Amino acid sequence: MQFGLQSGGKFEHDEVGWYREVKVKSEESQRVRAILVARSRLVSIRRDIENQVRSIIKEIWFPIPKGDWPPVP
Secondary structure, three states: OOOOEOOOOOEHHHHHOOOOOOOOOOHHHHHHHHHHHHHHHHHHHHHHHHHHHHHHHHHOOOOOOOOOOOOOO
């Protein structure tokens, strides 16, 4: 079976059910999502680095409390 443009401007695969219409998001919503994803990734990286430093210092018997360190006034 060969698929192509039919008369009337429809593709044959539209009728077969291989095509599903999707909603296109605005550029603004894509920018906001990109910023939120980047922030989430940076928070994750920061937490991983804090845990690695805490683990290294803990090995030399100087425990650091979890949370903001150093304490913010």
